[in-house]
Amino acid sequence: MPLKLYLAGPEVFLKDARSVLDAKAQLTRAYGFEPVKPGDIFIAPAPTPREFGLRISSVDEHMMNSADGIIANLTPFRGIAADVGTAFELGYMCAQGKIACAYTNVADSHFDRAMRHYEGSVSKDENGRWRGPDGISIEDVEMIDNLMLHGGVVRRSGLVAVHAAAPDALYSDLTAFEQCLKFIAERP
Amino acid sequence: MPLKLYLAGPEVFLKDARSVLDAKAQLTRAYGFEPVKPGDIFIAPAPTPREFGLRISSVDEHMMNSADGIIANLTPFRGIAADVGTAFELGYMCAQGKIACAYTNVADSHFDRAMRHYEGSVSKDENGRWRGPDGISIEDVEMIDNLMLHGGVVRRSGLVAVHAAAPDALYSDLTAFEQCLKFIAERP
Incomplete structure (x- = not known):
């Protein structure tokens, strides 16, 4: 089978x-x-x-x-x-x-696409995590999604x-x- | 428990x-x-x-x-x-x-959001199914997603x-x- x-x-x-x-x-x-x-x-x-x-x-x-x-x-x-x-x-x-x-x-990667979604309006928070202007964090674990x-x-x-x-x-x-x-x- | x-x-x-x-x-x-x-x-x-x-x-x-x-x-x-x-x-x-x-x-609904995503540039195909300008069909089954x-x-x-x-x-x-x-x- x-x-x-x-x-x-x-x-x-x-x-x-x-x-x-x-x-x-x-x-x-x-x-x-x-x-x-x-x-x-x-x-x-x-x-x-x-x-x-x-x-x-x-x-x-x-x-x-x-x-x-x-x-x-x-x-x-x-x-x-x-x-x-x-x-x-x-x-x-x-x-x-x-x-x-x-x-x-x-x-x-997921990270690349999310960064582009925010058109560069991203910043690192106090823990070194990227966030969009909406405060939502961008997963950066080298994965496709x-x-x-x-x-x-x-x-x-x-x-x-x-x-x-x-x-x-x-x-x-x-x-x-x-x-x-x-x-x-x-x-x- | x-x-x-x-x-x-x-x-x-x-x-x-x-x-x-x-x-x-x-x-x-x-x-x-x-x-x-x-x-x-x-x-x-x-x-x-x-x-x-x-x-x-x-x-x-x-x-x-x-x-x-x-x-x-x-x-x-x-x-x-x-x-x-x-x-x-x-x-x-x-x-x-x-x-x-x-x-x-x-x-x-999912349908409402997808229609808005295409900003009105949608049309019905020969089977009566809504499609975006990219040809992708829009599910219309009265559900949230x-x-x-x-x-x-x-x-x-x-x-x-x-x-x-x-x-x-x-x-x-x-x-x-x-x-x-x-x-x-x-x-x-």
Whole structure:
């Protein structure tokens, strides 16, 4: 039985979601794994948008429960941080002790992006911690995103792959995604 | 033995983090629960910032493993979505089948905030789905954030509390947080 990998990421929101997800699935199979991903299962229309949302939540959680691992696309989404749905899913799989890898198509660290978010209006507090003009501290632990995400993967001996994709291929470039597949395939 | 509740949220990054976290802990005890939260345990300095980050990740996961439930502060953080660390933690606790409640101090829905993010430059695609000029679709399922977060709580019979806090009390207003405590205290 091939390992089942849940492919998490904000590409479900793309206009060409289907083709990006299909390409990820094909590559996953090429490495000997079985891909599971949002969109695999038809979800019946519901009486309200909210009810439909709950059905998607249920289906996606069931897919994660059936999977042996996750590859989470943590490329910044509509702002400076990863997609929160993907972050939820990474935490969900980490809690189950499953294989966890992650990647980002933006090479700048969380710290770099947060500093840019404040456009230079940052200062060090009395403890040497960088803070924005809103007083909010900027995590500086050499990670691609919040330490619970990056740390959760690393502490489970997973790979966090980083690749600087072209701006027009931010969510479709599969270089770092493939590094995760390769890493899982070559695990001892 | 009182129920242990993990208090997740971006308030750890505030300048007055200690006082906000202390106020949350005090209120949690007033409802008969034992609070556990980031910052409760001293974390020894590490050789590198990255190693220090990994230690925090480990300590926070251990605290979650020891807790019976989570109250996640999903108030938008540095952008239009929840803090990704908190999203990870909510997913982590949902996977463990623990009590899960969440709140936000911003009354606008995820849809409202995403629409504003694009400053009106949105249009409906051929399937009637709203998309930004970047082609990225806007989830419209009447939830406070990504459906995995809101749906994960609701499907576990948890409360998602919403309160419009004053801008200068965005992370310190405990009205909605207290609604979660009350909800958990009154569970059948």
